[in-house]
Amino acid sequence: MARAKRRSNRSTAQAPGASPVSSRASTPEQQPAVSHAADSCPGCTTESSASFNQFEKENWIRCDVCKTWYHWRCASTEPPSFLSEDEKKDYTIDRIDKWYCKPCLEKEPSRTITLKAPARKSDRKRNYQDYASLNLGLASDPNRWLRMLENKTFEPENFKRMHGSDVTVEWLEEDEDAMTEPILVEKPDGLGMKMPPNDFTVEDVAELVGEEVPVEVIDVASQSASPGWNLGKWADYIELEPEAREKIYNVISLEVTGTKVGDLVLPPKLVRDLDWVENFWPGTRKGKGHAYPKVQLYCLMGVGSAWTDWHVDFAGSSVYYHVLRGSKVFYFIKPTPANLAAYERWSGTELQSSWLGDMVDSEVTKIVLTEGNTMIIPSGWIHAVYTPVDTIVFGGNFLHSYSMPMQLKIRKIEMATQVPRKFRFPLFSKLCWYVGDKYLRDLKTPAGASYPSRVLTSLLALADFLVSEVRILERGSDQAKKEVKEQIPADRVKDPAAVARELRWRVRLAAGNASDDEGSAVKTNGTGVKRKRALEDDHRPRFKNFRPRQWDNTVENAEVGASRVVKAHRPAEDDGTWKERWVEWTDGVADQDGAEAEVKSRTETLVRVRRTGDGLERQRVERVIESWVWH
Known part of the structure; x- marks a missing residue:
C-alpha cells in the first residue's frame, strides 16, 4: 500500500528519511533559505516549486516498487486516464491504495494505480457526545463562558498546601481527610516525579511523538471534537499569534505512554504507589501488542481563553496535574450526594446552557495554578478549567484502594447519562477483577493481611x-x-x-x-x-476449594477462682443504660452506694498449636467469666 506523509515546512521541507534539520523560526525572515533540491523529490520542476507556498504542509507519497518518495504536488498533476470521471474527481492522496511513479509504470505497463474503496455511508442519524464536550446545543461563542463568570462569586480557596516529601502513603494512612479534597504542591521537590524541562514546547511534542500522529482537538465554542487534526497541524496552530487564530482550540486527551515524550514523564511517587494499573495489572500484559488502561501520562495543550466545562474525570479516577508552562484556573464543586445528583441532572441536557454552580448546594471554589504547581484532585470532584495563557500541562488519571465507593458512584452516573464507552475509563471491569483477585490472595495468606x-x-x-x-x-x-x-x-x-x-x-x-x-x-x-x-x-465450606486451616493439637482447661463480695449498682429492669455501664465495668470504680453482690469467677484457657512453613504457631486464648448475684 502506498505510504503518504504530511510534513510542515516551518522547520525546512525535507524528504522522509533525510537527516532532520531543526529550526525554531517563526517568521519568514527567520527561516533558512532551502532549495527544493534538498527535498529529494525526483519529480520537482521549476513550475511546481514556484507554485508551492512554503508555509503550507508538504504531502509526500512513496512508490510501491522503487520506494522513492515524491511530492504529491509533483506526482498528481493529472489523474490516470483509466479512472472514471467520478474517481478522477476524488483523486486525492487519502484515496490512494497502490501508487507507482512514472519510471516504474513505464518499465512495467501492467502496473495500475488503484484507489481505496469509498467508505460506506449510513443514512442513520447519529448523535455523538464527547465526554469532554458537555455543552450540546450551545451557541458557537468561545467567550460565552467567561461572560457567565462575570457576576459569579466564589468561595475563598483554602485547599491544603503540602510539601512534596509529605505527600506519601503514610499521610494517607494517618490522616483521615487525606485524598478527600484537592491539595496543592507549589514546587515539585520531594514528589518523586520527573517532568520535561521548562522550555519544552508544543513543537517538541510534535517532533517527539510524531507530526502525523492524530490528535483529538476540542473546539472550545461548541465543546465538541474538531476532526482532521494531527500533531504537526496542531503545532502550526499554536505558533500563530492569538489574533490570527480563527477559533480557540484545546487538547486534553493526548496520552503519550510509549512515546519519547512519555519517557520524559514520571508521575509522583504517591500516584505510582496507589495506581491500580501500575500495581495490579500484570506486567506481562502491558506494552506493545497488549490492550491495557493507558491513562497515566497525558499531555494537555491549551491556548489562552480555552476552557473545559464542568465534568468529573472518568470512573471517578483521581488526577495528578502539573503545570509545566503557563497557568490554569480551576473551579471546583464538592462531590456531596446532592451536588452529584445536580450534576447528573445537568449532564447531557438543555441545562448545560446554564451555570452548574447555580444548581448545587455549596459554593464554587476557585484556585489558580501557575508554572511549577502540582495539584492532586481526589475522586469525584466536579470541576471546570479556564486557560488564561498558552499552557502545557502533564497529568494522569489513577484508580486506587481508598475511593472505590466514589469511583463506582461516578461510573453509575456515566451509565445513567449515557456517556459513550469511548470516553469511559478503559477496561474498568477487567482492572477491578485483577485488583480483587490480588487482594483475595493476600487475605488468604497464612499471616493474613491488615x-x-x-x-x-x-x-x-x-x-x-x-x-x-x-x-x-x-x-x-x-x-x-x-x-x-x-x-x-x-x-x-x-x-x-x-x-x-x-x-x-x-x-x-x-x-x-x-x-x-x-x-x-x-x-x-x-x-x-x-x-x-x-x-x-452453618459450618459448610462457603466457597469452592476453601478449606479452613486445621490445628494439630488443642488443649482446653478451666479453673474456678475464689468468690469475692463487692458493692455494685443493681441494674433495674427499665434502666436502658445498664448495658453500657456493665460493658465497661471494673472493680476499681465500684459503686460504694450500691448493694452487695457475690462475684464468682472461672478462667477458661484454650491452647492450640500447629506447624507452619517457618516452624510452629502457638495460640493461647484466655477467657474470664464472672457470675454476679445480689443478696
Whole structure:
C-alpha cells in the first residue's frame, strides 16, 4: 500500500528519511533559505516549486516498487486516464491504495494505480457526545463562558498546601481527610516525579511523538471534537499569534505512554504507589501488542481563553496535574450526594446552557495554578478549567484502594447519562477483577493481611461490584453475560463467582462483620417466618476449594477462682443504660452506694498449636467469666 506523509515546512521541507534539520523560526525572515533540491523529490520542476507556498504542509507519497518518495504536488498533476470521471474527481492522496511513479509504470505497463474503496455511508442519524464536550446545543461563542463568570462569586480557596516529601502513603494512612479534597504542591521537590524541562514546547511534542500522529482537538465554542487534526497541524496552530487564530482550540486527551515524550514523564511517587494499573495489572500484559488502561501520562495543550466545562474525570479516577508552562484556573464543586445528583441532572441536557454552580448546594471554589504547581484532585470532584495563557500541562488519571465507593458512584452516573464507552475509563471491569483477585490472595495468606478501615470500606465496595457482575453472569441476558465475560481476565480468574463472593466474605471478616448473607442466606424457621441464618449455624465450606486451616493439637482447661463480695449498682429492669455501664465495668470504680453482690469467677484457657512453613504457631486464648448475684 502506498505510504503518504504530511510534513510542515516551518522547520525546512525535507524528504522522509533525510537527516532532520531543526529550526525554531517563526517568521519568514527567520527561516533558512532551502532549495527544493534538498527535498529529494525526483519529480520537482521549476513550475511546481514556484507554485508551492512554503508555509503550507508538504504531502509526500512513496512508490510501491522503487520506494522513492515524491511530492504529491509533483506526482498528481493529472489523474490516470483509466479512472472514471467520478474517481478522477476524488483523486486525492487519502484515496490512494497502490501508487507507482512514472519510471516504474513505464518499465512495467501492467502496473495500475488503484484507489481505496469509498467508505460506506449510513443514512442513520447519529448523535455523538464527547465526554469532554458537555455543552450540546450551545451557541458557537468561545467567550460565552467567561461572560457567565462575570457576576459569579466564589468561595475563598483554602485547599491544603503540602510539601512534596509529605505527600506519601503514610499521610494517607494517618490522616483521615487525606485524598478527600484537592491539595496543592507549589514546587515539585520531594514528589518523586520527573517532568520535561521548562522550555519544552508544543513543537517538541510534535517532533517527539510524531507530526502525523492524530490528535483529538476540542473546539472550545461548541465543546465538541474538531476532526482532521494531527500533531504537526496542531503545532502550526499554536505558533500563530492569538489574533490570527480563527477559533480557540484545546487538547486534553493526548496520552503519550510509549512515546519519547512519555519517557520524559514520571508521575509522583504517591500516584505510582496507589495506581491500580501500575500495581495490579500484570506486567506481562502491558506494552506493545497488549490492550491495557493507558491513562497515566497525558499531555494537555491549551491556548489562552480555552476552557473545559464542568465534568468529573472518568470512573471517578483521581488526577495528578502539573503545570509545566503557563497557568490554569480551576473551579471546583464538592462531590456531596446532592451536588452529584445536580450534576447528573445537568449532564447531557438543555441545562448545560446554564451555570452548574447555580444548581448545587455549596459554593464554587476557585484556585489558580501557575508554572511549577502540582495539584492532586481526589475522586469525584466536579470541576471546570479556564486557560488564561498558552499552557502545557502533564497529568494522569489513577484508580486506587481508598475511593472505590466514589469511583463506582461516578461510573453509575456515566451509565445513567449515557456517556459513550469511548470516553469511559478503559477496561474498568477487567482492572477491578485483577485488583480483587490480588487482594483475595493476600487475605488468604497464612499471616493474613491488615488494612486501614478506609481501604476495607473501599474493598467491600469493590467486592460488591464484582458480585453484581457475577449475578449478571448467573441471571442476565445473553448479551449482558457476553459483555461481562469478556471483561474477566481468564489468565487470573478461573472461577469469578468464587473469587467475588469469597473476597466479600473475607473483607467482611477483616472488618469485623462475620455476616455474608446473600439470597440463600435467608430461610424460614418452620413456621413460615423468615430469619437470617447465623454464621455459626452453618459450618459448610462457603466457597469452592476453601478449606479452613486445621490445628494439630488443642488443649482446653478451666479453673474456678475464689468468690469475692463487692458493692455494685443493681441494674433495674427499665434502666436502658445498664448495658453500657456493665460493658465497661471494673472493680476499681465500684459503686460504694450500691448493694452487695457475690462475684464468682472461672478462667477458661484454650491452647492450640500447629506447624507452619517457618516452624510452629502457638495460640493461647484466655477467657474470664464472672457470675454476679445480689443478696
